[in-house]
Amino acid sequence: MKVLFTVSSWPTHYAVMVPIGWALQAGGHEVRVLCTPSQVAPLCAAGLIPVPILDSPSDEIRLRLQYFMEAVDGVWPYPWPPLHPITGAQLDGLDDFDLTGFRERQLPEVAARAAASFDAAVEYTTAFRPDFVLHDPASLEGLLAGLVTGVKTAMVLWGPVGPAEPEHMRIVPDDISGSFARYGLGPFEAGMIKTVVDPCPSSVEPPLAAERLPVRYVPYNGTAPAPTWLLEPIDRPRVCLSWSTALRSMSGPRSFVLPEAVRALEGLDAEVVLTATAQDVAELGPVPPTVRVLERLPLRLLLPTCSAVVHHGGGGSTLTSLWAGVPQVLLTFASEQAASATRVAAAGAAVQLPGHLVDAAAIRRAIDELLADGSYRRSAVRLRGEMEQRPTPADLVDLIGV
Numbered sequence: 001m002k003v004l005f006t007v008s009s010w011p012t013h014y015a016v017m018v019p020i021g022w023a024l025q026a027g028g029h030e031v032r033v034l035c036t037p038s039q040v041a042p043l044c045a046a047g048l049i050p051v052p053i054l055d056s057p058s059d060e061i062r063l064r065l066q067y068f069m070e071a072v073d074g075v076w077p078y079p080w081p082p083l084h085p086i087t088g089a090q091l092d093g094l095d096d097f098d099l100t101g102f103r104e105r106q107l108p109e110v111a112a113r114a115a116a117s118f119d120a121a122v123e124y125t126t127a128f129r130p131d132f133v134l135h136d137p138a139s140l141e142g143l144l145a146g147l148v149t150g151v152k153t154a155m156v157l158w159g160p161v162g163p164a165e166p167e168h169m170r171i172v173p174d175d176i177s178g179s180f181a182r183y184g185l186g187p188f189e190a191g192m193i194k195t196v197v198d199p200c201p202s203s204v205e206p207p208l209a210a211e212r213l214p215v216r217y218v219p220y221n222g223t224a225p226a227p228t229w230l231l232e233p234i235d236r237p238r239v240c241l242s243w244s245t246a247l248r249s250m251s252g253p254r255s256f257v258l259p260e261a262v263r264a265l266e267g268l269d270a271e272v273v274l275t276a277t278a279q280d281v282a283e284l285g286p287v288p289p290t291v292r293v294l295e296r297l298p299l300r301l302l303l304p305t306c307s308a309v310v311h312h313g314g315g316g317s318t319l320t321s322l323w324a325g326v327p328q329v330l331l332t333f334a335s336e337q338a339a340s341a342t343r344v345a346a347a348g349a350a351v352q353l354p355g356h357l358v359d360a361a362a363i364r365r366a367i368d369e370l371l372a373d374g375s376y377r378r379s380a381v382r383l384r385g386e387m388e389q390r391p392t393p394a395d396l397v398d399l400i401g402v
Contacts, residue, residue: 001024001029001030001131002029002031002128002131003024003029003130003131004031004033004125004128004132004134004145005017005031005034005048005133005134005135005142006035006054006121006134006139006142006145007033007034007035007135008036008056008136008138009035009038009039009059010059010246011039011042011222012158012245013136013138013139014139016136016156016158016199016217017136017156018220019218020134020156021048022047023392023394024396024397025047026394027397031048032049032128033048033051034051034121034142035051035054036052036056045222046220053117053120053124054117054139054141055113055114055116055117055120056139057110059138060246061086062173063334064082064084064086064088064250067083067250067334068097068099070335071094075335078252078254078356080254081094081096082252083250084096085097085102086106088249090252107176110176111176111177111178114176114177115177117141118141119179120141121141121144121145122183124145125145125146125151131151132152132153132154132400133146133151133152133154134153134154135153136158137155137157137162137171138171140175143192143193144179144183144185147185147192148183148185152400153194154196154213155195155196155197156196156197156199157198157206158315159315159319159340160315160343161206161315161339161340162196162207162208163190163209163210164206164207164208165206171336172190172193175187191209194211195213196210197215197396198213199216199217199387199390200322200387201347201390202386203386204340204344204347204383206343213396213399213400214390214391215393215396215399216387216390216392216393217319217323217387217390218323218392219299219323221298221299221320222296224297224298224301226301227294227297230305234271236270237270237306237307237308237371238270238271238306238307239265239268239271239308239309239310239367239371240273240274240299240302240303240308240326241261241262241272241273241274241275241309241310242274242310242311242312242317243261243276243277243280243311244311244314245277247312247334254356255333255356256283257355257358258276258284260359261360262274262287262291263360264360264361264363264367265291265310265363265364265367266288267288268367270371271292272292273297273302275294275295275297275302276293276295277295277296281295299316299317299320299321299324300320300324303321303323306324307326307327307370307371307377308326308371310331311328311329311330311331312330312332312355313332313340313341314337315337321380322384325377325380326380327350327376327377328344328349328350328351328380329350329351329363329366329367330344330350330351330353331353331355331358332353332354333355333356338354347383348375349376349380349383350376351366351369351376
């Protein structure tokens with residue numbers, strides 16, 4: 001069988017698909033991944049075969065435009081303006097971005113690039129003739145190519161949010177190029193998504209209007225050497241503090257609450273392990289001697305040894321924490337991250353704190369609560385059990401039914 005993936009330009013958006021690709025390849029199936037040139041190195045590092053023919057607008061620009069429109073529509077939840085959609089600079093007010101000028105002068109070029117990307121995907125799919133197409137929520141090229149060529153398609157979720165969320169927290173982009181209509185399918189709408197591969201435990205599944213294909217989440221958070229000290233016994237709780245690689249570029253500099261989180265954990269009777277980018281670590285300055293600092297250690301290596309984890313609510317961090325059965329403190333900014341965190345908190349495995357309202361004292365109270373109240377751990381272990389009951393990525397071939 002031949003399977004085609006299409007992915008967006010943000011590795012965390014398609015990380016869930018990597019182990020599915022491994023399973024398909026190990027079963028003797030051929031897998032190729034349509035991507036932008038920026039994703040060639042990450043995909044090669046993940047052991048998948050990239051085909052760099054896509055040229056859709058960057059996810060950063062798309063999401064910043066979405067956040068700007070949230071502010072225009074009055075649902076932007078923060079006391080500061082969003083970032084400039086194109087440059088990423090902090091706006092003083094909404095009038096600092098010429099939305100009308102963007103629509104008149106820049107949007108046509110962006111739409112043309114998106115149209116070319118859709119055309120490339122359709123052309124390649126026609127030539128490659130896959131038996132199935134999988135795509136991440138931000139890569140509609142796979143959906144259009146499947147609809148045009150008659151090949152069954154499925155969207156693969158990156159966390160506990162789906163295509164049926166309210167408009168202000170949508171994870172599926174608009175078809176700004178009009179390509180779905182151009183190919184005779186009518187304007188794009190979420191109802192065109194007929195099948196969704198869902199790696200979430202049943203208690204935190206997002207609502208769907210499509211067929212749900214459950215699959216067991218297998219974490220992929222990049223690669224790095226495994227520290228031998230992770231195998232050593234520990235005599236007190238270990239708390240992981242992990243931070244986003246791109247949150248500030250989307251939600252602004254005031255979303256960088258990592259210093260508050262570090263201060264919150266100072267003096268805690270626990271071993272604290274911080275994993276973040278080199279840039280974020282450098283901006284922290286000196287950290288308490290009780291904090292072990294690591295650069296970009298894959299969470300799947302660290303979390304099974306932890307009693308709690310603090311992070312920003314991204315899909316990969318959330319699902320990997322559930323996979324490890326670890327209670328979470330979620331400091332959320334983006335709307336879809338807040339929705340994900342709300343579902344995990346409602347299932348009893350997390351405390352959610354709106355990121356723009358947190359301070360060190362609030363974070364410390366949340367951590368103390370997680371470590372003292374065993375119900376959070378029991379709920380996290382229950383959700384891990386639900387995850388383990390789902391079919392493995394290797395079983396997905398049978399679920400696809402082609």
